Amino acid sequence: MTGQWFESAVETRLHSFLLIYDTTTKISKVQGGSKVQKKAQNIMSKVGVVSLIAVTAASTVACGTSNSSSSGGGVASQTVTLWVRTGTPLPDVVKLFNQKLKKQGSKYTVKVVELPNQDVPTKFSAAIAANQVPDLISMDVVLAPYFASIGAFKNLQSFYNGLSMKDQMIQSMVNQGQYKGGQYAIPEDADVSAILYNKTLFAQAGITKPPSNWQEILNDAKKLTDPAKQQYGYVYPGSDGGFFMFTFLPYIWANGGHILNSTGTKSELNQSSAVDALKFFQKMNQEGLMEPNASAATANQVTSMFENGHAGMIGEGTFMVDTLDTQFPNLKYGVVPIPNADGSKYGSFAGGDEIAIPAGAKNPKIAEEFIKFVLSPQVQVDLFAKNGDLPVVKTDFQNKYFDQNTAYKPFLTALENSQVPYTTQYNQLYNPVTSAMQDALQNKGSAQSIFDTATQNINKILNSSH
Amino acid sequence: MVAVVRKIKGALKLTQRRGYHPDKGFKLAAFIFPAVAIVVLFFGIPLTLTAVMSFFHWPLNGPKVFIGFSNYVRAFTDAQFWDSIGYTALYTIIVTPPIFVTAFIMMLLTERKLPGMAIFRSIYFVPFVLSMVASSLIWLNMYNNPFGIIDYVLSSLHIISHPISWISSGWMSTISIVIMITWKTSGFTMMILLAGMQGISEEVLEAASVDGATYFRRLIYIIIPLLRRYIALSLVISVIGSFLGFDQFFVMTNGGPSNETMTIVYWIFQNAFSYFHTGYSSAMSVILLTILMGITVVQLKFLGGLED
Numbered sequence: 001m002t003g004q005w006f007e008s009a010v011e012t013r014l015h016s017f018l019l020i021y022d023t024t025t026k027i028s029k030v031q032g033g034s035k036v037q038k039k040a041q042n043i044m045s046k047v048g049v050v051s052l053i054a055v056t057a058a059s060t061v062a063c064g065t066s067n068s069s070s071s072g073g074g075v076a077s078q079t080v081t082l083w084v085r086t087g088t089p090l091p092d093v094v095k096l097f098n099q100k101l102k103k104q105g106s107k108y109t110v111k112v113v114e115l116p117n118q119d120v121p122t123k124f125s126a127a128i129a130a131n132q133v134p135d136l137i138s139m140d141v142v143l144a145p146y147f148a149s150i151g152a153f154k155n156l157q158s159f160y161n162g163l164s165m166k167d168q169m170i171q172s173m174v175n176q177g178q179y180k181g182g183q184y185a186i187p188e189d190a191d192v193s194a195i196l197y198n199k200t201l202f203a204q205a206g207i208t209k210p211p212s213n214w215q216e217i218l219n220d221a222k223k224l225t226d227p228a229k230q231q232y233g234y235v236y237p238g239s240d241g242g243f244f245m246f247t248f249l250p251y252i253w254a255n256g257g258h259i260l261n262s263t264g265t266k267s268e269l270n271q272s273s274a275v276d277a278l279k280f281f282q283k284m285n286q287e288g289l290m291e292p293n294a295s296a297a298t299a300n301q302v303t304s305m306f307e308n309g310h311a312g313m314i315g316e317g318t319f320m321v322d323t324l325d326t327q328f329p330n331l332k333y334g335v336v337p338i339p340n341a342d343g344s345k346y347g348s349f350a351g352g353d354e355i356a357i358p359a360g361a362k363n364p365k366i367a368e369e370f371i372k373f374v375l376s377p378q379v380q381v382d383l384f385a386k387n388g389d390l391p392v393v394k395t396d397f398q399n400k401y402f403d404q405n406t407a408y409k410p411f412l413t414a415l416e417n418s419q420v421p422y423t424t425q426y427n428q429l430y431n432p433v434t435s436a437m438q439d440a441l442q443n444k445g446s447a448q449s450i451f452d453t454a455t456q457n458i459n460k461i462l463n464s465s466h
Numbered sequence: 467m468v469a470v471v472r473k474i475k476g477a478l479k480l481t482q483r484r485g486y487h488p489d490k491g492f493k494l495a496a497f498i499f500p501a502v503a504i505v506v507l508f509f510g511i512p513l514t515l516t517a518v519m520s521f522f523h524w525p526l527n528g529p530k531v532f533i534g535f536s537n538y539v540r541a542f543t544d545a546q547f548w549d550s551i552g553y554t555a556l557y558t559i560i561v562t563p564p565i566f567v568t569a570f571i572m573m574l575l576t577e578r579k580l581p582g583m584a585i586f587r588s589i590y591f592v593p594f595v596l597s598m599v600a601s602s603l604i605w606l607n608m609y610n611n612p613f614g615i616i617d618y619v620l621s622s623l624h625i626i627s628h629p630i631s632w633i634s635s636g637w638m639s640t641i642s643i644v645i646m647i648t649w650k651t652s653g654f655t656m657m658i659l660l661a662g663m664q665g666i667s668e669e670v671l672e673a674a675s676v677d678g679a680t681y682f683r684r685l686i687y688i689i690i691p692l693l694r695r696y697i698a699l700s701l702v703i704s705v706i707g708s709f710l711g712f713d714q715f716f717v718m719t720n721g722g723p724s725n726e727t728m729t730i731v732y733w734i735f736q737n738a739f740s741y742f743h744t745g746y747s748s749a750m751s752v753i754l755l756t757i758l759m760g761i762t763v764v765q766l767k768f769l770g771g772l773e774d
Contacts, residue, residue: 121739121740121742122739125526125742128526128527129526146742150525150526150527150528151527151528152526152527227612230612230613238722238723239719239720239722239723240720241720291611291612292611292612292629292631293611293631293633293634295634295722295723296631296633296634296639296719296722296723298606301610301613305613359527425741427740427741428740428741430740431725431736434720434722434724435722435723435724435725438722438723438724439723439724442634442635442723442724444724
């Protein structure tokens with residue numbers, strides 16, 4: 001979306017250039033005439049140049065100011081608008097909820113607006129600025145603290161207190177919805193990380209059981225790697241900050257380390273437990289067990305390698321189970337939780353979505369009803385679990401759908417050990433951690449020195465006030 | 467002041483001599499108004515607002531606080547801002563010559579009035595019609611190591627023995643992007659130059675031939691001088707477009723590795739839309755505007771000096 005918008009701005013600018021430049025050059029080409037005329041031409045020419053520059057700059061800087069939302073804001077009294085990122089199961093929930101409302105003879109209808117993941121904060125920001133917020137918004141769990149901190153969400157503390165299943169919800173996700181003692185967002189669906197491995201490649205390499213500690217991952221990766229077949233033991237996209245958070249941080253957590261301290265005010269990446277995890281990745285890469293050029297690889301590239309049988313292991317999320325089962329039915333894969341160095345503990349990232357009612361939303365009562373519906377077993381089990389999404393209510397973990405598919409069991413273990421960094425500046429952490437991992441995979445320094453630098457950079461961000 | 471009044475009076479007399487009547491002014495204004503309104507609405511107002519925001523701490527929600535030049539001071543002390551400016555300038559310097567030279571050669575090849583030449587012109591122009599995001603994705607996959615088609619072809623032809631990591635270090639990534647952008651935008655520059663070429667009288671070239679001028683001499687002493695307005699235009703567009711490079715970096719390198727390919731527009735984008743530092747990103751935009759104004763004025767002044 002952003003790319004398309006930007007491109008159209010650039011194209012508009014180019015056409016403007018041509019028009020203005022042509023006008024100015026045509027004027028300046030007029031031969032003869034008085035001195036006044038020539039001066040006038042000169043002035044016009046300069047005006048043209050300044051206009052040209054202004055048009056250029058304006059269309060560039062416009063990206064910092066104008067990105068208005070045309071959909072969903074300013075709802076009619078009987079329509080409740082819900083914004084979600086694409087890929088969440090909520091559109092199906094809305095259908096069920098609307099059926100329920102119809103049966104009850106309610107005047108309300110929920111309308112769902114799907115937005116690309118990266119556009120959710122931008123569009124929502126524009127909606128806040130324009131005072132045209134939707135009635136409900138569902139967003140990536142990591143963004144909730146920021147929007148809660150700027151007062152974009154209604155405080156749902158009393159509503160949360162009244163929820164019968166509140167003590168059964170995943171605590172790390174509940175924490176993400178909190179800010180200064182208030183509950184501003186509620187967990188909706190979960191997606192945790194684990195290691196996926198290719199059972200066929202494991203069998204071909206003579207490996208009889210999945211890895212349970214770092215040494216086993218390393219040994220297995222050695223046996224699985226065969227560059228002649230373009231086959232690699234463990235694949236990782238170094239260019240993707242999201243993958244760092246989702247699939248590398250769990251190694252640090254499992255090993256007893258953290259990216260941030262408990263108050264989210266200081267980075268702890270330079271501690272030995274975190275540095276050891278980076279050393280482990282550096283070693284795998286140095287020994288050629290990762291794909292060539294892992295530092296620049298993208299998430300799509302490595303995922304595609306795993307899907308097409310070119311990767312022995314990859315860190316991925318729950319959502320992959322459904323993708324692999326439906327789109328790659330011939331791929332035999334297994335799942336294991338991400339272990340620490342000696343395999344005594346596990347780590348996982350508690351991803352997923354939180355749902356909130358924006359401050360100033362016009363239909364909070366029906367919005368709260370919708371959230372209650374999302375948390376009901378009818379949705380958490382019969383819709384989410386059935387479609388391969390993890391419920392956020394622990395009592396719903398054991399269900400007939402997960403019992404039928406063994407791939408989910410390790411994810412449930414991962415879920416119990418899952419964490420998510422709490423910070424209102426989460427998006428800003430992508431840059432230093434991605435740079436750190438890329439430096440490590442390009443052997444630009446020791447793991448300790450790389451994480452020392454990353455720690456300094458993160459602390460600088462956490463200390464910044466803007 | 468007196469001189470200015472005289473100039474205005476002179477200009478008015480000039481227009482009157484050309485048959486100007488006051489009621490014609492309204493008609494002219496009516497024609498111009500839509501264009502002016504669009505420019506004011508979509509460029510003038512956002513530009514003004516950006517300039518205003520650059521002096522504020524401007525959160526998405528809550529009170530906006532006037533902080534004077536703090537955002538500008540922050541920009542001038544932000545190492546990444548200067549790194550991005552430096553990289554963008556370097557990228558612009560690197561990418562402009564190949565685009566122009568390729569376009570110029572393509573123009574010389576396709577300007578001849580031979581049967582089927584229009585097909586070649588269309589083929590060369592087609593990449594420009596593709597969206598930048600789509601082009602970037604296509605090339606990203608072509609550069610893929612070890613599955614990309616470029617490495618496959620080079621290996622098959624025994625030109626390379628090991629796959630090349632095209633998108634890897636800062637330098638390799640830059641070279642890869644320069645190749646892609648040259649492929650993508652040369653066709654557009656070629657069209658500008660072709661338009662200029664159409665305006666060169668065949669008689670002039672024929673007369674030079676009769677006088678014994680070789681093709682090379684005709685190119686140097688007739689074609690290039692007569693094309694200079696078009697060359698100037700294409701270079702201005704190319705330089706500004708390169709300085710505003712974003713999509714290709716967003717898709718192909720994410721500004722990496724380790725921020726080595728972080729262009730200034732990408733850094734502004736990150737601050738505005740990922741970090742929500744609206745005031746700060748506005749200040750950087752204003753600085754970028756100033757830099758671009760300077761570059762364009764210098765460029766046009768230099769190239770304009772070549773005119774009659």
